[in-house]
Amino acid sequence: MHSITSNPCFYLLGICRNIDSLKKIHGLLIVHGFTGELLCDTKLVSLYGSFGYVGNARLVFDKMESPDFYSWKVMIRWYFLNDLYSEIIRFYTCLRKCVREFDNVVFSIVLKACCELRYIDEGKKVHCEIVKVGSPDSFVLTALVDMYAKCGEVESSREVFDEILDRNVVSWTSMIVGYVQNDCPEEGLVLFNRMREGLVEGNQFTAGSLVTACTKLGALHQGKWVHGYVIKNGIELNSFLVTALLDMYVKCGDVRDARSVFNELSAIDLVSWTAMIVGYTQRGNPSEALKLFMDEKCVEILPNSVTAASVLSACAQLGNLNLGRSVHGLGIKLGLGDPTVRNALIDMYAKCHLIRDARYIFETVVFKDVITWNSIISGYSQVGSVYEAIELFHQMRSDSISPDAVTLVSVLSACASLSALGVGSSLHAFSIKEGLLSSSVYVGTALLNFYAKCGDVKSARIVFDGMAEKNPITWSAMIGGYGMQGDGSGSLALFSDMLKKNLEPNEVIFTTILSACSHTGMIGEGWRCFNLMCQDYNFVPSMKHYACMVDLLARAGRLEEALDFIENMPVQPEVSLFGSFLHGCGLHGRFDLGEVAIRKMLELRPNDACYYVLMCNLYASDGRWSQVNQVRELMKQRRLRKSPARSLVEMDISDDFSFAKVASLR
Structure with a gap:
């Protein structure tokens, strides 16, 4: 190399292309004494920062004898570009002691750091400095709007926003986002209208925030308008906007339009793929969720924890154990072991009746939250292991985990299945003590359903009357409670009360009232309710409704x-x-018509052995043994076998057990 006869700092640093060459040249400059000059050192700081070596940049900066304001700006800028927000705050504190000169770039960077760290007090100090310096531009004011909004002070954010004279799309969007993030979606939509009146059109982030506002309001119509606005104005779909649109359509119940948005994507990424799978799972369409998960177009996308948890939930809903196990294995391979996935695994194995596997997963969770406990308690409840x-409910409370509404609903369901009146009554007292009964319609509904199934309709009605909020499931449970105890008049009276309150019954409630009429022999009232459903409420009867009417008449x-009713049904x-x-x-004792029924059943399911057994029993009851032998011979020819019978013995729950396990709940 030629001897260095003049300061070659800028020439040598200008040819650096990577960190290795920079370090070599830096060492060369130190050896020949060409460091220590302000411009050279500032250039070194800038280059180290550009290669991502911010620590090295800071070492060079700290050795500078008298860095000027430009040098300070270079250093703080690299902290910002590398998302080192805590370092920005510390560096700004030093800057204030050493330099009196500030500009809008530095203020914007420091405000961004305060925003990301939610340092509202430090942000207010910066605001004071801005006021002291004077003449803040729209970028600084917009940064203030964003900082106050993200720190939860939306009113202060609006005050700053109103000071901005030359508002652009960024400042408008910052304020709209602030309103939406602080649960003021209506104000966000109103501000968007004002923005358009000022002839400013939105961008991707404006539209995404508006869609989120519509989601929070459940405003599907307005959400579709925003979607149309995006298309009309040629706004390109980015990940944020796509996710917002998918979330809005799904949560507003329009999964079909959500899929349309998804299908229009030129490139499917993890975020959009997961959002669509979550949508299908949450809206009760697990089959489509699994189809999308297995779609060959998405085979290159690796799932994250949210994807895996949603797919496991879909497997649980369908009882698809094989795929659930495959997802479990994939999760292990990808290291997806966070609580969300583990909770979903517990739920999946429990719903597939592998309660031991569910319990094994449960025991591996170190930090169990309320969802973890609910998953395993619900699993045991579903398999009847009251x-x-x-016992798990007791352990949960011993571990200082507060039960929630889901916990009580699961335990009450288990108690109802075994008519464990003493245990359920203790849970009733616990729900009152903890305020869960008054705050959750689901707990109230589970309680009255529990009492009704235990035959205590009076207590069920007391719970029902004490509920401030009632949903259709609540009404259905109480109406069905009367029906289960043979009190058809009580069911009809409550149904009448519901109609008088201008509450519209749904299909489930009509099934419940028809079943109550059937079990109590109220034929006229049953026909009246069936006609009311079809003619006044325009419901198309489901097979359950038809079955109730057949049962009522039979x-x-x-x-x-x-039989005439069945033969004249508009559906098969x-x-x-x-x-x-x-x-x-x-x-x-109508064996003739019974034979007709069984023959119809055999037409629909010719290879189901149980219907042949029914026919044998029917002929045997009527003493027609030759026909019995003919049916048995036919079963042999078709290689049909009767399934072995199973019996379920209900264990008695002693008073000692009830007291021992739930005395501490009182």
Whole structure:
């Protein structure tokens, strides 16, 4: 190399292309004494920062004898570009002691750091400095708007926003985002209208925030208008906007339009893919969620924890154990072991009736939250293991985890399945003590359903009358409670009260009231409710509604009328309808019509052995043994076998057990 005869700092530093060459040249400059000059050192700071070596940049800066304001700006800028927000705050504190000169660039950077760290007090100090210096531009004021909004002081944010004279799309959007993030979606939409009146059009982030506002309001119509605005103005879909649109359509119940947005994407990424899977799972369409997860177009995308948890939830809903296990294995391979995935695994294994596997996962969770406990308690409740569910509830409280509404609903469901009145009553007292009964309609509904199934309709009605909020499930549970105890008049009276309050019954409530009429022999009232459903509320009867009507007529011995009803249905009858009809035939000794019912059932399911067994039993009851032998011979020819019977013995829950496990709840 030629001897260095003059300061070659800028020439040598100008040819640096990577960190290795920079370090070599830096060492060369030190050896030959060409460092220590302000411009040279500032250039070194800038280059180290550009290669991502911010620590090295700071070492060079700290050795500078008298850095000027430009040098300070270079250093703080590299902290900003590397998202080192805490370092920005510390560096700014030093800057204030050493330099009296400030400009809008530095203020904007420091405000961004305060915003990201939620340092509202430091942000207010910077605001005071800005006022002292004077003449802040729109960028600084917009940074102040953003800082106050993200720190939760939306009113202060609006005060600063109103000071901005030359508002652009960034300043308008910052204020709109601030309103939406602080749960003021209406104000965000109003401000957008003012923005358009000022002839300023939105960008991707404006539109994404507006869509989020519509999601929070459940305003599907307005959300579709914003989507149309995006298309009309040629706003390109970025990840933020796509996710907001998918989330809005899903949460507003329009999964079809959500899928349309997804299908229009030129490139499917993890965020949009996951959002669509979550949407299908949450809106009760797990099959589509799994189809999308397995779609070959998405095979290159690796799932994250949210994706895995949603897919596991879909597997749980469908009882798809094989795919659930595959996702479990994939999660292990990808290191997806956070609580969200573990909770979903517990729920999936429990719903697939592998409670031991669910319990194993549960025991591996170190820090169990309320969702973890709820998943395993719900699992035991679903398989009827009330003892284990109560024991886990007891352990949960011992671990200082406060039960929530979901916990109580699961435990009450288990108690109801075994008519454990003492345990459930203790949970009732606990729910009152903890304020869960008054705050959750689901706890109230679970309680009245529990009392009704235990035969204590009076207590169920007390819970019902004490509920400030009632949803359709609540009304259905109470109406059904009367029906289960043979009080059809009580069911009809409550149904009438519901109509008088101008509350519209849904399909489930009509199923419940028709079932109550069926079990109490109220034929006229049953027909009236069926016609009310079809004519006044324009519901298309489901197979459950038809089955209730067949059961109503068959139980009352009006078998010809029931058969005529089935044959004149506008849809193909299912086997369950003929099962209800057959039950009525057995009650009233009509073997002739019973034979018709079984033959219809065999037409629908010719390879189901249980219906051949039913026919054998029918012929045997009527003493027609030759026909019995013919049916058995036919079963042999078709290689059909009767499934072995199973019996369920209900264990008695002693008073000692009830007291021992739940005394501490009182």
